[in-house]
Amino acid sequence: MEDVKRHIKNYWDVRSETYDNSPGHSGLPEVWKKVLYEICGNKKLRILDVGTGTGFLAILLAELGHEVVGIDLSEKMLERAREKADKKGLDIEFMIADAENLPFDDGEFDVVVNRHLLWTLPNPQKAINEWSRVVRPRGKVVAIDGKWMEKTFEEKIRKFIGQIAIMIYQKRNPWNSKSIYEKEEINKKLPFYGGSNPEDIVNLFKNANLTNISVKNLKWIREELNKETPYLYKIAWKNKSYFLVEGYKDI
Template sequence: MREPEQSPEEVKKSVQAYWDDRAETYDDDSHHALHSEEQRAAWLSVLRSWTGESTQRILDVGCGTGVISLLLAELGHEVTGVDYSAGMLEQAREKRRERDRSIEFRMGDAESLNASDDAYDSVTARHLIWTLPTPPQAIREWRRVVRPGGRIVLIEGHWDFSGPFDGYEQIHEDLPLYDGRPPEELAELLREHGLENVTHEPLMERTLWGEVPEYEQYIIGGDVP
């Protein structure tokens, strides 16, 4: 029989410990980091089409080792990266130094951000929402920190593996969006929480991931009214 449901804070601590343990090797996987100039160029093209040409203040939530944050900075945006894992942030800061980029990386909770209302033009996140114990609270927070007319842009997926990831055995049932969701379902959730003009497109090209993805990958975004 399954143990009693854990509190959101207990779940977050378990998630934090998991990603701290994975931080040093996370970028070894071609799905996670950039391993060729072709892959880098492909991601720049995707992000440019979803964030626009003009300079924006972007909060990259659940930034991990800074892959998306660094690409956004390369496109000319003013980027702040937030993550709950100190280990991931250490890797991100090291890459920032190597690439000489002016990105602020700081500890933060995606569901309770230390930022003022309307502080950013956009929020981005990659493969984050499935790790959160209360996704609706996170979406409300992302809306709060994005100015009216700004955007929330998520890179997400949908998988249906036979069992939970190692390290997630005790918490996966406490994560409402564990295993991801089809884009249509996530689009409906974003609309339910006030986003407008929600659209999505597939991200299934081999170039983006280093190989053909084994499950559905996509990018989805909506406007903050």
């Protein structure tokens, strides 16, 4: 398992250079700020952003007035996150940590949030158990996810078009990821490689003893994003599911 995570860390160290070029990762910050406000409200909270990457959610949460800790396996991603936070004058604690083995005490956070993370985890159930552990009683765990890849012929065509878009607009070779995730067969050790369905995450939340679990459809965000993106992205992202699952920790 450590070898799997080492490969994943190395991949995201390289991806840090172009990660924010993707509109799917960095687009619509004001829209996302409204979504986060609905999740967290206007009372100052201590929030853990798991798999923070270059700090997109962490920065928006800090701008909303919350105390934020962002963790990631990739030091290079965290370097970008710190640079962005410093430019905005935001005090965010960014640190290297494993989403499946958190270095925090029980009940240390009011909210644990993550976005686009679950597909990279070898043991998503263990991760969500950890997120539940570090949330205080009546605290909340939030996972934002979607189905990124299907096995149909149509989806294979859309994936190819998306890869062409990445080459043109993000100035990187999307096939490089195969050297880690597919050629190294890392993908076979990731249960949600390709994305997840809401019911998958709901079951994980239930197994972590989270309650009052709800699902919100976020497909409208993708539709808003598509209004601002080049045509090739519009084709590649059409009909992709996108959702938010939240659950609460009992006393």
